[in-house]
Amino acid sequence: EAGVAQSPRYKIIEKRQSVAFWCNPISGHATLYWYQQILGQGPKLLIQFQNNGVVDDSQLPKDRFSAERLKGVDSTLKIQPAKLEDSAVYLCASTFLDRDPGELFFGEGSRLTVL
Amino acid sequence: DQQVKQNSPSLSVQEGRISILNCDYTNSMFDYFLWYKKYPAEGPTFLISISSIKDKNEDGRFTVFLNKSAKHLSLHIVPSQPGDSAVYFCAASLDYGQNFVFGPGTRLSVLP
Numbered sequence: 023e024a025g026v027a028q029s030p031r032y033k034i035i036e037k038r039q040s041v042a043f044w045c046n047p048i049s050g051h052a053t054l055y056w057y058q059q060i061l062g063q064g065p066k067l068l069i070q071f072q073n074n075g076v077v078d079d080s081q082l083p084k085d086r087f088s089a090e091r092l093k094g095v096d097s098t099l100k101i102q103p104a105k106l107e108d109s110a111v112y113l114c115a116s117t118f119l120d121r122d123p124g125e126l127f128f129g130e131g132s133r134l135t136v137l
Numbered sequence: 138d139q140q141v142k143q144n145s146p147s148l149s150v151q152e153g154r155i156s157i158l159n160c161d162y163t164n165s166m167f168d169y170f171l172w173y174k175k176y177p178a179e180g181p182t183f184l185i186s187i188s189s190i191k192d193k194n195e196d197g198r199f200t201v202f203l204n205k206s207a208k209h210l211s212l213h214i215v216p217s218q219p220g221d222s223a224v225y226f227c228a229a230s231l232d233y234g235q236n237f238v239f240g241p242g243t244r245l246s247v248l249p
Contacts, residue, residue: 064240064241122186124169
C-alpha cells in the first residue's frame with residue numbers, strides 16, 4: 023500500500039512569514055496526526071483528527087498554528103506567522119481504527135527552517 | 138518537564154550481541170508503551186508495543202520488558218544486526234492509544 027505522503031519535504035522561510043504543509047494519509051486511515059519534532063527531541067503531538075473532527079489539539083499553539091482535514095482525507099497544517107523556534111520536522115501520521123493503537127504510519131516529514 | 142526519558146543518547150553494540158535500550162517515565166498513569174525506529178530522512182516506524190497489564194512482549198528479535206514499579210521499560214534486540222542501526226524512540230500513552238508522549242531517542246549503532 024502507498025505510504026503517508028507529505029509535501030514539501032523542505033521549506034526555508036524568514037520569521038513572520040507563513041507556511042503550509044500538506045499530508046495525504048494512507049487510504050482508509052480514519053485517524054490522522056500532526057507531530058512536531060525539534061532537533062534532538064522526540065516527536066510532540068500537535069493535533070489528532072478522527073475523520074474530519076478534532077480529537078486532541080491541546081498542544082497546538084493556536085495563536086499561530088492551524089490545521090484542517092477536509093472531507094476526512096487530506097490535511098493541511100499552517101503556521102502564520104512563523105517564529106525561529108518553529109524550526110523543526112513536521113511529521114504526519116495515520117492509522118486504522120482497528121489496528122494496534124500505537125501502530126502509527128508516519129510520512130517522511132517536512133523540514134522547516136525559520137531564519 | 139520530560140515525562141518520558143531516554144538517558145542514553147547513543148549506544149554501540151557488536152553485531153550478533155544483544156542491544157538493550159532503556160526508557161524511564163514519570164507518570165504512573167501511563168498505560169500503554171511503544172517503541173519506534175527511525176532511519177535518517179524517514180519517518181519513524183512502529184516496532185513493538187506493550188500494555189500496562191503485561192510485563193513482557195516479544196516479536197521476533199525484539200522483546201520489550203515493562204517494570205511498572207520502577208517506571209522503566211527496555212527494548213532488547215537479539216541478535217543485533219547492522220540494519221538495526223537507527224534512532225529508537227520509546228513512547229507512552231495515558232489513554233491506551235491517545236496522545237503518545239515520545240522520549241528524545243537513543244541512537245543505536247551496530248558494528249559489523
